Amino acid sequence: MKNDLIAQNQNSTIIAQYHFTPRVSKSYQSEADLERFLLKELEAQGYERLTLKNTEELENNLKAQLERLNNIQFSQSEWEGFYKEHIANENLKVEDKTRLLQTDNESLPFCNDKGEHKNILLLNKKDPLKNHLQVLSQLSNDSGKAKNRYDVTILVNGLPLVHIELKKRGIDLKEAFNQIRRYQEESFSASHALFEFVQIFIISNGTYSKYYSNSKRDFKSLNDNYTFCISFSDSKNNKIEDLEDFTKTFLAQRTLLSILTKYCVFNTDKELLIMRPYQICASEKIIDKIKMAHSCKLYGSIQGGGYIWHSTGSGKTLTSFKTALLATQLDFIYKVLFVVDRKDLDHQTQKEYDKLEKGAANSTNDTKELKRRLESEDGKILITTIQKLSNFIKKYENSKVFNEEIVFIFDECHRSQFGAMHEAIIKKFKKYYIFGFTGTPIFTENAGKNYTTDLESKKLMLKTTQSTFGDCLHSYTILNAIKDKNVLPFKVSYLSTMQQKDQENKEEKVSRIDTEEALMHEDRIKKIVSYILETFNRHTKRQNAYTLENQRKQGFNAMFATASVDFAKKYYAEFQRQIKANPQKEPLKIGLIYSYEQNEDLDEPCKDEMSAKAFLSEAIKDYSRCFKESFSLEKFDNYYKNISQKVKDKELDLLIVVNMFLTGFDSKTLNTLYVDKNLKHHSLLQAFSRTNRILNEQKVYGNVVCFRDLEKDTNESLAMFGDENASSIVLLESFEVYFKDYCQKCEELLEHFKLENIAHLTKEEQKAFIKLFNEILKLENILSVFDEFTEERDPLPKRAKQDYQSHYLELYRDFKQTQEKESIAEDLSFEIELIKQNDIHADYIIFLLEAYRPNTESESKKENILKLVQSSPSLRDKTELIEEFLNTIDNNKNVDFKSSFIAYIKEKSQQELDSIIKEENLNADETKDYLQDAFEINFFKDQGKKIQDLLPNTNIFTKGSYAKRQEAIAKLKAFFEKFQAFLKKEEM
Known part of the structure; x- marks a missing residue:
């Protein structure tokens, strides 16, 4: 059998196209068979095969490899000092080790026995192929909470940077993921924690192979989820999943080292992001285009640019950011300008770039600052609006930058990048390279009536993405994204909200009624608002929580797209009216945002008494009262930023919009979009795509509820940006x-x-x-x-x-x-x-207790409560605790369950904690402080200096001292887990 790589650029990380040869079914293949194949294949690809028995031998090999890489010879004392300070330092967390490998200045200071200072590299990022790859299998680690043997580990310069976990064919791939999670909890942090240096995890059951990053675990990172595992592919988006194919491509030395050294980003949230294959491919296509255009002097023309068609939600920000960084490394490029078409996106892009790398890019407050930054030698990546750039051209027409080689990256180039401002930019700059990113390109079919004059033929032609930016350099459509599970499919409901009767007294759908008067009728508005309030918890998967606080924690939130400012005003007012009319329920937090004309016509008969400006001002006051803030219309930008963050943090339940937030806004917590607005083509798909960001395994689709008949428009949009069969993949079944x-x-x-x-x-x-x-x-x-x-x-x-x-x-x-x-x-x-x-939280237990009153049915109610507790993952181990409380109140009919339960938990937890402190001779005050912090962040960290400081001083060489300390830590962790659902920091 032969698998060929075709049309591959020798410097490309992603191959152009992979030739798959159909495999004839073979005999049974065990996990050991898979491992033997993998090791043999990696050896054939140039990896050095090692046979190491334990982590001690791993450390010895590390010393030899760092000596080879740095052309140095450590004395034993030099090595022990360097190793203890920079590698085996117990104060280094996983994220600290990742930072050592992923920052540009990755060399470490070292002073030898002679007092000479040198810099030691762990990873050569400038010349990746100078790093040495080794592979080993079945390494034993007996030092953690449990004895473990690791399947296959790839060492880069002696450090374990890639770990592979295998399962035999037919086993659920998720089991390999779960096993790595177990290793992280049990042994990766033991034996000087060398396995905390791992950057990439790979899981495979032979049939399927995926990779993902070793991201932080302290605060339950979103990336610590099987949903975020990545499939490898070629540039045509063909998945490469079988272990044999995956090994020949992803694990090829050039590819793996390129991904480790160039296509990882360690962001400011201390998360390691690994780019997906289509993101890497897009970056490389743009960089190759720039190099070619520079060499052939094609800058300043459409032949020197192009556009990237990547589905909304597929990670455009990361792609453009890495592309910009790589472009600045070309010595002939003066600046890279990331251009957005709205002021709010200027701020949002700056925030997203800052999250990836603080200070790597700079936005500008005004045209004057844009000039200063453009003409300065510092700061090679700038973020600006197309409006500010246009003003700069008009105001500073003699600036030196017009003759420099500049890369323009246009964000969301499907929207408003085709007008006079765009044309002014490409006329003024002499040596530009222009690239656009879009999830929904403008084709002839959806170009509307926007025409331009072709420079060569002098004929009128429609303004499309291709005519404006050049050829499509890489495409990754919504069909690709959903097939790869990088975004979610949609569940779209079309609800008829009104009917009319024809001459034969037959009812017709709302789609036949398209007059604004009918659509804005107050009865229709009331009906829709009532429906949303009644179904909101189900649509956002909050229905099993019994307080609004827990609903927000468990479920998702929603957005409501309305047809106009007048619609938005009517809906907001009706929501407020119906919420106030039902005071016994905890109210949803509802926000409103839109743009309005400064000089609107107040004499139009359809207008309310209150102008759009005045109405929004009052809505902002409502918002400020709700969140105890002080926003105003005069500081709209601050309001915009805050309401955006409240949506992302799930503090706002429903946001009513007109056009804002329907493009360019990403929130993983948003799962539902209500629509009372005519949408089509790119606008429809952009709006729907607000809901389909991946978050966790409970969020399996984006939920879209349409109060207009948009079925035909939906199918047309999916056909345009996927293909004619896209709806069968992009939309859920009935x-x-x-x-x-x-x-x-x-x-x-x-x-x-x-x-x-x-x-x-x-x-x-x-x-x-x-x-x-x-x-x-x-x-x-x-x-x-x-x-x-x-x-x-x-x-x-x-x-x-x-x-x-x-x-x-x-x-x-x-x-x-x-x-x-x-x-x-x-x-x-x-x-x-x-x-x-569907978890049952402490608030629900109290809710049940209120229903539990000692009477003839008390035993059945008590049994019901305990059954509910036993069916909950987080409360199951607390059955005995809750049963003990129920026994204490059997004969008290007038008990206040909430205060009694809280008092009981406080007393019980205090007794148990005092007992642990006494038994283990712990520092009482520091132990309580440590647990207070654990309850506050909802996570118990069982390693590190802080928890060691709680324990009594012991001679580490005394037999059994280590086991004794671990036993004390285990007791504290068990205490935390027992009372985690009931105690907050202030209640300890």
């Missing part, structure tokens, strides 16, 4: 399809796994039960947002579902504790994240 499958699986569950028999299942039957219940959970997660999915229609009774879930969690606990290499757990994937979505 409710009936999922519900039928769900009913069949529930019927199978009730028939084959009767509750009374679950405890007696064999291992194989347990596996079948887990797999079936997983499928039910996934389908329920999809169905939960459909209006048709009610409790009455659910074939699985609520009580039975709780009992099945309790058994499911018990099996999960048992299998998790089984850590033998060939454990049954390795054949299983537990969908615990989907249960957590």
Whole structure:
């Protein structure tokens, strides 16, 4: 069998196209067979094969490799000093080690025995091929919480920078991901924590192979999620998944070293981002185009540029940022200008760039500052609006920069980059390279009536993305993005909100009625607002939380796109009216934002008494009162920035908009878009795409609810920016399809796994039960947002579902504790994240307690509470605690459950903590402070200097001292986990 790489640039990271040869099915392939193949293939590709038994031998090899890379010979004392300070320093966190590898100034200071100062490289980023690659397998690490053996590790200059976890064919790939997570918890931080230097994790079951970054774990990073694992591909977006193909491409030395040294970004949130293949390909295409155009003197023409068509939500900011950085490294490039078409995007882009690398790019407040920065030798990347750039051209027409070689990167080039300002820029600058990024290009079909004069033929031609920027250098459509699971598909509902009768007294759809008077009728507005308020928790997956605070934590939030400012005003007023009319419910936090004409016509009959400006001013006052802020219309920019952040932080439940926020705004927490607005072509897809950013495993689609019949426009838009069959992939199936499958699986569950028999299942039957219940959970997660999915229609009774879930969690606990290499757990994937979505929090326990009053039914109510607790992943281990409390109030009919429960938890936690402090001889004050911080950030860090300082001083060489300290830490962690759901910092 032969797999060829075709049309590959020797310097390209992403191959042009991979030739796949159909594979003939072979005999059974075990995990060991996969490992042997991988090692043999890497050796053939030039990797040095190592046989190391333990981490001590790993450290010795590291010394030799750093000596080779730096052309130096360490004495034993020199090495011990350097190693202890820069490599094995216990104060270095995972993010500190990543920073050492990913910052441009990656050399480390070193002073030898003679007092001479030198710089030591860990990774040669300037000349990647000078780094030395080694591969080893089955390295043992016995120093952590559990003994582990790692499948395959790739060393770069002796440091483990790539770790590969394998599973045999047929096993769920997620199990490899889960195993790496277990290693991170149990042993990667042990033995001088060399495995915390890992930058890339690779998981493969032979059939599928993916990669992802070793990002931070202290605060439950979003990247620490199986959803964010990446598939490799060629430049045509063909996935390269089989381990054999993946090894020949991704693990080729040039490719792997290029990704490690050029296509990783360590952002200011201390997260390591690895670029996806289409992002790398786009960057390389642009850089190659610049080099070619410079060489052939094609700058200043359309032949020296092009555009990138990457689906909305596929990471354009990271692509453009890395492209800009790489362009500044070309010695003939004077500046790189990132051009946006709105003032709010100027701020947003600066913020996003700052998040990737603080200070790498600079925005400008006005034209004067733009001139200063353009003419300064400092700061090679500038962010500006097209308006400021146009003003600069008019005001400073003799500036020296017009003769410099400048790269222009236009953001969202589908919008307003085709006008007079754009033409003025390309006429004035003599040596420009112009590139555009868009998720929805302007083609002839959606160009409208925008014409320009072709310079060669002198004929009128439509202004399209291609006619303005040049050829498409790389495309990655929404179809590609959804197939690769880089963005989510859409669930689109079309709801008829009014009907009219024709001459034959037959009803017709709302699409036939298109007059503003009918659409703005107050009865229709009331009906839509009432529907949104009634269904909001279901649409945003908040329905299982019993306080608004927990609803925001558990679920998502929404945006409402309205047809005009007048519509927005009417909807906002009606929301406020209906919310005030129902004071017994905790109100949703609703915001409003739009742009308005400064000199609007107040005499038009359709206008309200209050002008758009005055109405927005009052809405901003409402917002300020709600969040205890002091915003005003005069400081609109500050209001815009704040409301944008409130949406991203899930503090705002619903944002009403007209045009703003429907393009260029990204929030992973937003899952629902309500639409009462005519949309088509690129505008429709841009608006819908506000909902489909990946967040976690509970968010499986973007939910779009249309109050107008946009079905035809939706299908046309998907055909234009995907293909004519795109709707079958981009849109979810109907409710009936999922519900039928769900009913069949529930019927199978009730028939084959009767509750009374679950405890007696064999291992194989347990596996079948887990797999079936997983499928039910996934389908329920999809169905939960459909209006048709009610409790009455659910074939699985609520009580039975709780009992099945309790058994499911018990099996999960048992299998998790089984850590033998060939454990049954390795054949299983537990969908615990989907249960957590429906988690029962402490507030719900109090809610249940209020219903629990000592009477003739008290025992059944008590049993019901305990069953609910047992079916919750976070409360299951607290069953005994809650049962003890219930026993204390059996004979008290007038008890205040909330205050009693809180008092009981405080007393119980204090008793247990005092007992631990006394038993382990801990520093009382520091221990309480440490736990207060843990409860505040909702995370217990069981390693590091701070927790070691809580423990009594002991001689580390005394037998059993290490085990004694670990036992004390384990007790504190168990205490934290027991009371985590009930205690906050101020309650300790």
